Amino acid sequence: MSGPLYVPVLSARRHATAAYRNLSPAVQSDVIPLWNLPPRHGTASDVLAAFMRREARDVSKAQRHHPAWIDLPFADETQLRLFAPVLRDLGKTSVLRPVTGPGRPEHQQAVALEVARRSASGVGIRVALPGEWDEGRTQPVRELLARLDPADEADLLLDLGAVRGDRPDAGKEALRALDALIPLTPWRTSAVLGGGFPEVTAQMLEQGLHAEPRTDWHTWQELAESSRSHTPLLSYGDYGIQPARAIGREPASGKGGPAWGVLRYTTAESFVLGKVLGRGEDRIAVNRAAARQFLELPDFRGPAASAGESWLRDCAHGHGPTGTGNASDWLRVGNIQHMTYVVRSLRPQPGSIPPTGPLS
Incomplete structure (x- = not known):
């Protein structure tokens, strides 16, 4: 396998950057995270820009010895506009790789491709697959790849989102997507990302420890056991120990929340x-x-x-x-x-x- 062993999808929050820094060097060298800046809708522009600079700086410091991707998958137009100069600065000073994908705003795609070109870091192409694969989704990825500089490298980040018990066909649909996407270019990395961690309620925990199946891991085993020629090239990814939708939640304010x-x-x-x-x-x-x-x-x-x-x-x-x-x-x-x-x-x-x- 030419890509990373493991691609965790992590929120660019201090508990996650601290967790990455506290991995042993041997483990850390096998991990390339996909960092996600949280959305902050309705935040004043100057405050929003300061938050994003701080979060990007924290991630950059955590990754000073190893590469990683950085993304804003839930950002609105204001956040994307304010992050553009931050991303350009990161491209000059860090090993963070920009991420874009089909369906993203044209401005976001252009900035990510520009940073990839200027930094020679390559670019992550994040393709969401929350349900069934549609062959019509191949062409937008092909068109995005056509805009890359020939010297730029591209990473396929096939994002299944939440992979719970209600998605028994997730592995099959991922294989269909990979069959269509892998031949498009010599990807530097081909990672399949899925989140199996449950939405936890207090009632689940009333009787002591509670176990939930790792459905995302079972999906990965299905992919790893397939006979496809590209199987040895795949990297495993998950959402760590939070539900997949947690990266799309705005940071909580104040001291509210459950006890x-x-x-x-x-x-x-x-x-x-x-x-x-x-x-x-x-x-x-x-x-x-x-x-x-x-x-x-x-x-x-x-x-x-x-x-x-x-x-x-x-x-x-x-x-x-x-x-x-x-x-x-x-x-x-x-x-x-x-x-x-x-x-x-x-x-x-x-x-x-x-x-x-x-x-x-």
């Missing part, structure tokens, strides 16, 4: 969820008890597996100064353990011997 939160843990088959409290007299006791439940899972990989598992250990037993955390902490440690586990699931551990033929 409870979620600890998250990824196993071979499931996302395991546990309820924690953000406030209240019982917060510390409840949160430490929840963390202990994760340590008791048969699939818990031990505190040395990543900074996510070590945080759970410390939370469970009251070690260290970090306490039982808050919503940002829970997202950060959840993404650390998830990204680490995904990379290790995709690549055999050092010292393992791959099979050389059928077993007798």
